[in-house]
Amino acid sequence: MNTGQKNTESQPGRAARRGAVLAVAAAALALLFGFAAPAQADDNVSTIANGLSQSRLYVTAEARQQASIDQNAVRSALDRQGEADIRAVVVRNQAGQEAMGRMLVAVKNRVGEGETYVAITADGSRMTGISKTFDTREINQLIARSDPGSGAQARLTAFADVAETKADDKARSGMIGGFVTLGVVILVMAGALGAFLVAGKRRRAREAREMAELKKGVEEDVTLLGEDIAALDLNVMDQDLDPDTRRDYERAMNSYDEAKAATERAARPADMENVTTALENGRYHMTATRARLAGEPVPERRAPCFFNPQHGPSAKDVVWAPHGGVARSVPACEMDAQRVLAGEDPDVRMVPYAGGRRPYYDAGPAYAPYAGGYYAGYGGMDLLGGMMIGTMLGSMMSGGFYGGGYGDMGGGGFGGEGGDVGGGWDFGGGDFGGGGDFGGF
Structure with missing residues (x-):
């Protein structure tokens, strides 16, 4: 009896104890899930952003409780839009204007x-x-056209349609504007290319004319030297001819041949420098030959006569100034030196230029190598630069023109998280209601 009674009493006790444990566990679970619930809220920035990374529409739990929205239908409407590329969030009715914007x-x-x-x-x-x-x-106009009284689903669908139409129009306008701009650019480029080609054609025509005139002038110098050599008519085979005279005469003839060949090869003004260098050499040896034949001392080898290099080597330096120019010392042959000293005009070398004749030092850049060749052995352009101050060639030389020969002659990126809307984003929404905060952030 005592044993049975003891067993009977122990079962209710154990049941009571189990009930108490279950009650405590239930209370603990209730407390646990009760405090955890707010952490599962789906209206915070991270959760909304995660949802919109996977879909164009995100509807918060509170919004679902407050309105019946066919999310598939809205997503379908948003997915159909390409140019507008819309992401939409449906929030609770209590959300305020400023909070929605920040979100x-x-x-x-x-x-x-x-x-x-x-x-x-x-x-x-x-x-x-x-x-x-x-x-x-x-965006304010698009929001206004989406019918504020139609509910979230209808309004989002309407907004998607009008926004896409507007985006398509902007894209077409941008494309047309781009084509117009491209057309203008092409026309400008074509005009520039045409002007460049015309200018190039004119430049080539001018250079061809200048080269033809220069070659004509150089040929005159070469021909004159040849005539002087022929007029002397020395027989270099004559055993009685003085060896020094024969040597100078042969050098003059060789220089003439060199100048003639160089003239025929010349294709540009710079090539004429070799021609006039050979002519200067030939002119000096002809002067030396005549002096030897006359029994006179061979003259000092000096720079050619500045006024006319055809005159051969200069005899002295004289002070001379071009009309309206600055006086300077120049080498001159005896005849021109006497004219200058007497106040007369020297015999200036006139060359073909623009259909007429002009002093070689005022006949344009094509004659720079021509002059440079005559004075190459006497200081070259350093000498000429001082002599030709105030002349056309002088101005080119001082400006560095002649250096060894003519003819060598809508939207942006996103702004930072939070803060102001930037980076090309415009804010809109003219039908805000006031009051309330957007929870979750």
């Missing part, structure tokens, strides 16, 4: 893609957006 900025910074973001309350009464595609005026 969109923070969300788009996290998502990092999409052209337009909109937030709308579950009842569709308030809607706002930010966009890289539309400016503030445009």
Whole structure:
């Protein structure tokens, strides 16, 4: 009896103890899940951004409780839009204007893609957006055209349609503008190319004319030297001819042949420098030959006569100034030196130029190598530069023209998280209602 009674009493006790344990566990679980529930809220920036990274539409739990929204239908409407590229968030009715705007900025910074973001309350009464595609005026107009009294689902669908139409129009306008700009650029480039080709053609024609005139002038110098040599008519084979005379005469003839060959080879003004260098050499040896034949001392080898290099080597330096120019010392042959000293004009070498004749030192850049060759052995351009101050060639030389021969002669990136809307994003939403904060961030 005592044993049976003891067993009977122990079972209720154990049941009571188990009930107490279960009650404590239930209370603990209730407390645990009760405090954890707020952490599972789906209206914070991170959760919304994660949702919009996977879909164009995100609807918070509170919004689902406040309104019946066919999310598939809205997603389908948003997915059909290409140019507008819209991401939409449906929030609780109590969300305020400022809070919705801050949420969109923070969300788009996290998502990092999409052209337009909109937030709308579950009842569709308030809607706002930010966009890289539309400016503030445009997005406000689109929001206003989406019928504020139609509810969130209808309003988002309408907004998607009007936004896409507007985006398509902007894209076409941009394309047309691009084509117009491209056309203008092409016309400008074509005009520039045409002007360049015309200028090039004119330049080549001018250079061809200058080269032809220069060659004619050089040929005159070569011909004159040849005539002087022929007029002397020495027989270099004559055994009685003085060896020094024969040597100078042969050097003159060789220089003539060299000048003639160089003239025939010349293709540009710079090539004429070799011609006039050979002519200067030939002229000196002809002067030496005549002096030897006359029994006179061979003259000192000096720079050619400045006024006319055809005259051969100079005899002295004289002070001379071109008309209206500065006086300077120049080498001159005896005849020209006497003229200058007597106040008369020297016998200046006139060369072909622009269909007429002009002093070689005022006949344009093509004659720079011509002059340079005559004075190459006497200081070259350093000598000429001082003598030709105030002349056309002098101005080119001082400017470095002659250096060894003529003819060598809408939207941006996202802004930072939070803060102001920047980077090309415009904020819109003219039908905000006031009051309330957007929870979760």
